[in-house]
Amino acid sequence: MTISTGSPWHGSMQEPAGGADLDARRAVEAYMLPSAEPVRLVDPEGRHVHNDTYPLPDGGALLSAYRELVVGRRVNDQANALVRQGRMAVYPSSHGQEACQVAAALCLGAGDWLFPTYRDTVAVLARGVDPIQALTLLRGDWHSGYDPYEHNVSIQATPLATQLLHAVGVAHAAKLRGENTVVLAMCGDGATSEGDFHEALNFAAVFHLPVVFFVQNNQYAISVPLSRQSVAPSLAHKAVGYGMPGERVDGNDLAALLAVLGKAVDRARDGGGPALVEAHTYRMQSHTNADDATRYRTDDEVAQWVPRDPLQRMRTYLSELKLLDGAVEEDIAGEAERVATALRDGLNAETQVDPEDLFRHVFSEQTSQLREQAAKLREELSREEPSAHGSGA
Numbered sequence: 001m002t003i004s005t006g007s008p009w010h011g012s013m014q015e016p017a018g019g020a021d022l023d024a025r026r027a028v029e030a031y032m033l034p035s036a037e038p039v040r041l042v043d044p045e046g047r048h049v050h051n052d053t054y055p056l057p058d059g060g061a062l063l064s065a066y067r068e069l070v071v072g073r074r075v076n077d078q079a080n081a082l083v084r085q086g087r088m089a090v091y092p093s094s095h096g097q098e099a100c101q102v103a104a105a106l107c108l109g110a111g112d113w114l115f116p117t118y119r120d121t122v123a124v125l126a127r128g129v130d131p132i133q134a135l136t137l138l139r140g141d142w143h144s145g146y147d148p149y150e151h152n153v154s155i156q157a158t159p160l161a162t163q164l165l166h167a168v169g170v171a172h173a174a175k176l177r178g179e180n181t182v183v184l185a186m187c188g189d190g191a192t193s194e195g196d197f198h199e200a201l202n203f204a205a206v207f208h209l210p211v212v213f214f215v216q217n218n219q220y221a222i223s224v225p226l227s228r229q230s231v232a233p234s235l236a237h238k239a240v241g242y243g244m245p246g247e248r249v250d251g252n253d254l255a256a257l258l259a260v261l262g263k264a265v266d267r268a269r270d271g272g273g274p275a276l277v278e279a280h281t282y283r284m285q286s287h288t289n290a291d292d293a294t295r296y297r298t299d300d301e302v303a304q305w306v307p308r309d310p311l312q313r314m315r316t317y318l319s320e321l322k323l324l325d326g327a328v329e330e331d332i333a334g335e336a337e338r339v340a341t342a343l344r345d346g347l348n349a350e351t352q353v354d355p356e357d358l359f360r361h362v363f364s365e366q367t368s369q370l371r372e373q374a375a376k377l378r379e380e381l382s383r384e385e386p387s388a389h390g391s392g393a
């Protein structure tokens with residue numbers, strides 16, 4: 001019996017490949033393998049690096065994206081400060097990863113969908129979500145803070161890799177409906193060890209769905225380094241095993257990220273199916289305010305990434321091109337400051353949070369355990385001062 005499939009890998013499961021057939025398969029393999037080194041278009045010194053496959057985005061596009069980088073860095077700093085002031089419960093900073101954040105949002109069209117994680121607030125903002133609404137979840141409210149359908153941005157997922165399956169579901173639905181939608185799903189290096197990651201990539205490849213999986217390899221999953229996560233040649237190589245192309249890119253190079261992600265999105269929209277893009281970057285700060293990164297990595301290691309900063313290299317490159325001067329810098333800094341001020345004002349305002357919201361909106365009929373826990377909480381709260389119940393963030 002001969003089993004034919006739609007896959008370019010195996011036309012027949014019995015006949016050994018040879019001649020032109022074998023050449024065709026090797027060409028497919030070569031196409032799916034990531035490049036030997038992460039794609040780089042602007043080096044850490046701010047100089048253009050030629051690449052035959054990926055043209056450099058034009059200066060205007062890079063300047064607009066640079067603006068988002070600066071705003072993103074300011075948002076990271078402001079959110080960290082709001083956590084220290086007790087105005088937010090937690091903030092997983094993307095300091096150092098802002099180029100990945102901005103490129104993930106800017107490579108999509110208005111009708112496309114973004115599926116972010118808890119670390120991807122800057123991507124959510126670059127897609128147009130209101131900053132205060134975006135930080136509401138991390139402030140500790142019961143809901144996501146924003147309407148996912150307003151900007152086609154899913155809720156920032158905390159359970160690792162679950163959003164990848166949701167993203168694939170949306171891509172499948174879009175394909176069945178004949179819509180022109182592309183879905184970009186983000187995750188970290190640690191999340192690639194989750195079963196959901198495997199299921200999402202396999203389903204997307206088998207059903208040839210318009211989805212781009214974007215892994216920000218920031219070298220750590222809290223304290224677990226990449227070397228304990230995977231021994232594959234790169235995370236992008238995993239794509240070949242599912243039957244989709246993988247690519248790796250310098251995750252601190254905004255230009256390369258825009259080019260690589262842009263190509264993957266265009267390909268998905270043109271019916272080329274899914275792709276996996278791995279960005280090599282680094283988490284410059286602790287996992288969250290609840291983590292002490294000095295316990296598992298050295299200052300020397302962190303220092304090596306400082307000169308690779310995504311903002312500095314784009315600033316140098318755009319200044320050399322004369323697209324960035326003091327006046328433009330001032331204008332961009334003013335915009336970043338306005339966003340930071342709005343965040344401070346918005347999150348400093350007292351809110352009414354009802355602790356019992358924890359138990360609402362999950363099940364239409366509560367389980368007996370939840371009813372018990374809610375009763376216990378009510379009892380504990382009633383023992384506290386009346387003013388403590390339901391006030392303050």
Ligand SMILES: Cc1ncc(C[n+]2csc(CCOP(=O)(O)OP(=O)(O)O)c2C)c(N)n1
Pocket residue numbers: 119158159160187188189190191192218220221222283287
């Ligand atoms: C299913 C699941 N298991 C464990 C956790 C606990 N957890 C939260 S963040 C994290 C590390 C994730 O690392 P990575 O995917 O590399 O993303 P990063 O935080 O570096 O952006 C873990 C294990 C979780 N949130 N969800």
